[in-house]
Amino acid sequence: MNKQRNPSSLGAPSGPFSHTSEVPAGSRLLYISGQVGMLPSGEIPNGIEAQAKTVWDNIEACLAVADMTLDDLVKITTFVVRQEDLGAAAKERAKRLGNARPTSSTVLVAGLVVPDLLIEIEAVAAGKA
Numbered sequence: 646m647n648k649q650r651n652p653s654s655l656g657a658p659s660g661p662f663s664h665t666s667e668v669p670a671g672s673r674l675l676y677i678s679g680q681v682g683m684l685p686s687g688e689i690p691n692g693i694e695a696q697a698k699t700v701w702d703n704i705e706a707c708l709a710v711a712d713m714t715l716d717d718l719v720k721i722t723t724f725v726v727r728q729e730d731l732g733a734a735a736k737e738r739a740k741r742l743g744n745a746r747p748t749s750s751t752v753l754v755a756g757l758v759v760p761d762l763l764i765e766i767e768a769v770a771a772g773k774a
Contacts, residue, residue: 647719651664660735664748677767681699715745726756728753730764
């Protein structure tokens, strides 16, 4: 089981994340490339809510093919194009992760490779060998 910890010498996390994630020896690691709000058809849904939902659906699909779940996430990095979309991105994250607190970074970026994309998330998971 992965362990999230917050050193007492640091301030409490400023959001729903942990300062550290410890992965037990012998775990399988899964690195998930940046997932974007693009459907399998190539269509890009309108709006941050629909794109964030699609991103998390894609992450869950990547985890599933490795027999892992969102509970196995140890690190996520979220890239958001518009500051006003941070709340909607956080809402979908909270819906998917519940009380899970993987390590996390969120970065505002000027744009993504495809101009209509508003969010991208890359992740690392660790599961039983």
